[in-house]
Amino acid sequence: MDLTCLGIEGTAHSFGAAIVSDDGTIHSNIYSMFSPHEGGIHPREASRYHSEIGPELIGKSISTAQIDPSDIDLIAFSRGPGLGPCLRTTATMARTLALTMSIPLVGVNHCVAHIEIGCLESGFHDPVTVYVSGGNTQIIAYAGKRFRTFGETMDIAIGNMLDVLGRSLGMPFPAGPLVEKEALAGSKLQLLPYSVKGMDLSYSGMLTAAQRLWSDGAPLEEVCFSVQETAFGMLAEISERALAHTKKKELLLTGGVARNNRLTEILEGVASRHNVEFHRVSPQLAGDQGAMIAWTGIQQFQSGDSVEIADSHVLPRWRTDEQDITWRA
Amino acid sequence: MRPIELSIGAESTIYKVERWGKEFALKWRHKKPYLHPEIDRQLRTARTTRECRMLNFARLNGITTPTIHAVDLTENTIMMDYIKGEQLKQLVPVISSKRLRSLCFDFGRTLAKLHNSNVVHGDPTTSNFIVDSHDDLWVLDFGLAEWNATAEMKGVDLHLVRRVLETTHWDVQEAMLEATLKGYVSTIGDEAEHILSRMEEIRERGRYH
Numbered sequence: 001m002d003l004t005c006l007g008i009e010g011t012a013h014s015f016g017a018a019i020v021s022d023d024g025t026i027h028s029n030i031y032s033m034f035s036p037h038e039g040g041i042h043p044r045e046a047s048r049y050h051s052e053i054g055p056e057l058i059g060k061s062i063s064t065a066q067i068d069p070s071d072i073d074l075i076a077f078s079r080g081p082g083l084g085p086c087l088r089t090t091a092t093m094a095r096t097l098a099l100t101m102s103i104p105l106v107g108v109n110h111c112v113a114h115i116e117i118g119c120l121e122s123g124f125h126d127p128v129t130v131y132v133s134g135g136n137t138q139i140i141a142y143a144g145k146r147f148r149t150f151g152e153t154m155d156i157a158i159g160n161m162l163d164v165l166g167r168s169l170g171m172p173f174p175a176g177p178l179v180e181k182e183a184l185a186g187s188k189l190q191l192l193p194y195s196v197k198g199m200d201l202s203y204s205g206m207l208t209a210a211q212r213l214w215s216d217g218a219p220l221e222e223v224c225f226s227v228q229e230t231a232f233g234m235l236a237e238i239s240e241r242a243l244a245h246t247k248k249k250e251l252l253l254t255g256g257v258a259r260n261n262r263l264t265e266i267l268e269g270v271a272s273r274h275n276v277e278f279h280r281v282s283p284q285l286a287g288d289q290g291a292m293i294a295w296t297g298i299q300q301f302q303s304g305d306s307v308e309i310a311d312s313h314v315l316p317r318w319r320t321d322e323q324d325i326t327w328r329a
Numbered sequence: 330m331r332p333i334e335l336s337i338g339a340e341s342t343i344y345k346v347e348r349w350g351k352e353f354a355l356k357w358r359h360k361k362p363y364l365h366p367e368i369d370r371q372l373r374t375a376r377t378t379r380e381c382r383m384l385n386f387a388r389l390n391g392i393t394t395p396t397i398h399a400v401d402l403t404e405n406t407i408m409m410d411y412i413k414g415e416q417l418k419q420l421v422p423v424i425s426s427k428r429l430r431s432l433c434f435d436f437g438r439t440l441a442k443l444h445n446s447n448v449v450h451g452d453p454t455t456s457n458f459i460v461d462s463h464d465d466l467w468v469l470d471f472g473l474a475e476w477n478a479t480a481e482m483k484g485v486d487l488h489l490v491r492r493v494l495e496t497t498h499w500d501v502q503e504a505m506l507e508a509t510l511k512g513y514v515s516t517i518g519d520e521a522e523h524i525l526s527r528m529e530e531i532r533e534r535g536r537y538h
């Protein structure tokens with residue numbers, strides 16, 4: 001069966017549309033990120049951005065894929081978790097398209113999609129996944145028809161921590177890449193609170209200490225360097241704990257913060273110590289985009305999981321382990 | 330006998346070694362070249378020291394832990410009793426539900442004994458509890474343990490127990506949680522209600538929980 005899916009992502013600041021077919025070919029993957037002039041992301045402003053650029057990006061994903069809209073068999077959309085206004089805007093576009101084109105609609109779990117696109121790219125079958133982004137920090141592995149969260153942050157996500165820190169340091173959003181760049185010039189480590197509880201971790205104490213370090217006059221590169229070494233060291237430890245506990249043989253790094261080279265280097269070291277394979281999802285598939293939604297939507301649809309328009313309300317607090325993974329053994 | 334590698338843990342590698350004609354477990358927190366050397370050094374030393382103290386302290390409070398025979402704080406190794414048995418994690422899928430309940434009751438009671446001595450374990454997964462041939466429960470891996478435990482810290486410990494049941498023993502998690510908490514409450518005393526409500530609160534704190 002030849003199946004072509006339009007996937008639409010819009011859970012937070014990014015909006016994306018992509019055309020993917022059931023053999024795993026990504027024909028197009030167009031995305032754009034809302035960045036505020038100052039401060040953080042306001043959900044309503046981000047959703048307005050989605051409604052303004054969404055139709056154009058969807059059109060572009062179809063023209064770039066060089067297909068006719070009538071070639072699309074299926075619409076998949078990010079149903080949650082995420083910011084309510086953004087989810088609703090995205091869902092409205094998806095429903096409208098599914099209704100107009102009279103094709104099925106599939107509601108995809110955003111976190112599950114990050115894992116599945118990583119598996120598609122790496123060829124991994126059963127990894128321990130380190131999912132790190134602006135809104136999520138989770139260690140996930142598959143067991144008994146669910147992706148289960150073995151560990152996670154007990155307060156703020158790593159990407160959020162880097163953005164808030166960046167704001168204190170006078171950096172624009174998103175601050176992660178700038179923190180990484182500054183850290184390259186640093187070499188002196190300032191000790192910061194290191195907080196690991198089993199397979200969970202916590203970043204808020206470290207963030208406060210780093211902000212104090214900065215206001216006490218520590219050089220920029222030193223603050224960035226120390227934050228990266230400490231935050232990624234904690235992440236390495238809980239990844240190792242999950243690998244040792246689950247005995248799985250693959251380690252997957254995904255989510256927007258997967259673009260960080262120092263984090264990748266550390267997790268490569270972890271994988272080599274545990275004799276497991278490692279893959280970092282490539283930059284264009286690491287962040288939020290539509291290809292992951294389309295690819296997961298295809299697998300979900302093929303296992304008989306689609307949703308009626310009337311039942312397709314968004315799920316802002318949809319946990320990773322609440323989605324039945326019907327397409328995996 | 331040459332050291333035999335038994336397992337690679339999160340922080341250390343465990344070997345079986347022979348000394349004085351007997352078998353021992355050697356836990357080695359070796360260097361991790363991918364971490365910043367200063368963070369790595371501090372973690373290895375702090376946790377080796379902490380583990381030694383905690384293993385002894387827990388035993389003084391009636392919890393079954395391996396005896397320490399030698400420590401090296403330069404290499405960060407601990408030589409301790411080699412415990413013949415199975416991880417609780419490995420037993421769960423293969424034993425009767427009656428025996429599982431009884432082991433979980435014990436699991437909860439052991440944790441409560443530890444909490445009653447104002448210590449939290451820090452990583453109370455079913456990988457870190459060993460069941461010997463007499464069905465006695467041995468507690469290992471005190472590297473993340475902490476003194477001066479508050480109700481909040483005890484709540485985190487219980488939260489971690491629940492988490493491991495959800496992820497690793499999902500098919501029997503309800504029965505295991507019930508028996509574990511029953512054992513816990515039977516021993517913890519007046520603080521029970523307070524700690525259990527903390528456990529619930531902590532669970533809600535996670536990003537999407």
